[in-house]
């Protein structure tokens with residue numbers, strides 16, 4: 426037969442291979458450390474007593490607990506404190522509010538909204554002049570500007586004052602960037618301008634916040650000790666999970682049998698570190714398998730398969746017809762049986778746990794993904810240049826996040842509600858906007874390499890085809906679309922009509938954060954060698970204990 430010419434993603438073998446992952450070991454799995462942590466938790470718990478300190482100090486403590494990754498241990502106390510602050514400042518028993526500075530007002534706004542209290546944007550009106558602009562004198566208050574900047578990213582549809590606050594603070598912080606004398610504040614501002622706190626995956630930043638917190642003059646040693654210990658215990662747990670995933674991956678033989686695709690155990694696991702709370706350990710393993718199978722499927726469609734092979738493959742998957750796989754090339758047979766095994770493994774986990782059969786739902790989520798992948802492949806093979814709208818209407822699905830979240834719903838929700846599965850089938854808008862953020866972040870980071878090796882025009886290119894924008898202007902336009910998508914996500918997040926349980930909604934919002942974090946410094950997924958910042962962050966997060 427004529428040799429088929431195939432593209433290549435030029436993906437290198439993983440820098441973290443099987444033996445490296447199996448060799449990971451952490452002393453922090455020891456019982457003594459768990460005991461030490463629980464003693465420290467008692468002490469920190471004492472700091473959270475009602476009325477123990479000024480409101481703003483309580484809010485600062487909560488903000489530190491969250492940034493240091495240990496807030497989940499104190500969730501009830503934190504909720505009580507925020508509830509009483511809400512009641513005293515906004516509730517029925519509220520006293521006339523004493524004038525607070527911008528820092529305290531914005532910190533309170535962000536933490537209360539983050540916990541579901543819908544604080545009106547009008548609380549910032551007292552910082553505006555008679556013309557309705559934010560007072561220029563705020564320019565001296567970098568600490569307050571930073572908090573207002575962070576708060577402004579919780580804006581929802583129609584909140585123009587928060588939109589105004591975001592522009593006002595972004596411009597001023599960028600202008601003042603190089604003459605902030607407080608080193609810690611300067612570090613926080615640099616980081617916030619890279620990615621706002623609301624949009625970053627907390628887990629990926631705990632290590633950074635730990636190092637920053639340790640340098641602060643007002644650092645609380647007890648808090649710092651607990652945070653470091655908790656980080657190392659979390660990391661020890663993560664390493665155990667990575668070993669399981671790595672053994673499963675080796676056993677599937679997919680990296681060996683389909684060498685053209687990305688072999689990225691650690692990066693795939695990074696996608697699922699957004700699955701909180703931590704005790705979803707087994708579910709996080711199953712979720713990682715979904716990401717790894719999506720990656721191989723994406724490379725089959727994007728890089729390796731011929732149009733003829735894709736047509737055969739697509740038909741088999743749309744019918745989920747295991748009897749007819751002989752007509753597929755062997756690499757597709759291997760993939761499909763591996764996919765079917767994982768679908769059955771997830772279905773079995775839920776059947777055992779809840780007595781519900783979800784196989785048709787799981788298969789549908791993969792059929793939908795192949796539908797979206799196939800559309801891109803047909804566009805590419807026929808040289809079609811879709812409009813930005815045509816592309817994005819398909820690409821929020823082809824980024825794989827709806828397929829992933831659809832299955833995460835079943836993994837983190839017990840009991841599963843019939844009503845919700847209807848919304849899942851149509852991919853509720855909250856899933857769409859989270860996926861859109863991941864897609865746009867992915868395109869800004871990966872489109873260059875993808876276009877070089879041959880791939881469907883991405884959002885950046887579609888925008889350039891429709892306008893006379895340069896590549897950089899097109900990327901900037903995509904970043905603005907990301908903020909628009911966050912506004913929609915924030916709106917759905919707090920709307921009472923959202924038919925999903927809180928824990929699932931948290932995971933949906935976190936997936937947008939994962940998408941923004943993994944592509945923050947370029948393609949942190951496909952090309953490990955060049956994106957060293959991503960690699961360094963993953964190593965400090967997953968492999969290197971903090972001293």
Ligand SMILES: CC1(C)[C@@H]2CC[C@@]1(C)[C@@H](OP(=O)([O-])OP(=O)([O-])[O-])C2
Nearest residue numbers: 719720723727823824825867871950
């Ligand atoms: C898990 C994923 C988000 C999904 C499969 C691998 C990814 C990292 C990404 O890979 P990419 O090739 O950039 O996707 P696309 O641009 O071809 O859709 C799409």
Ligand SMILES: [Mg+2]
Nearest residue numbers: 723727798823
């Ligand atoms: Mg793709």
Ligand SMILES: [Mg+2]
Nearest residue numbers: 723724727875
């Ligand atoms: Mg791809």
Ligand SMILES: [Mg+2]
Nearest residue numbers: 727801880881
């Ligand atoms: Mg593609």
Ligand SMILES: [Mg+2]
Nearest residue numbers: 867868871872
């Ligand atoms: Mg991409």
Ligand SMILES: [Mg+2]
Nearest residue numbers: 871875948951
């Ligand atoms: Mg890529």
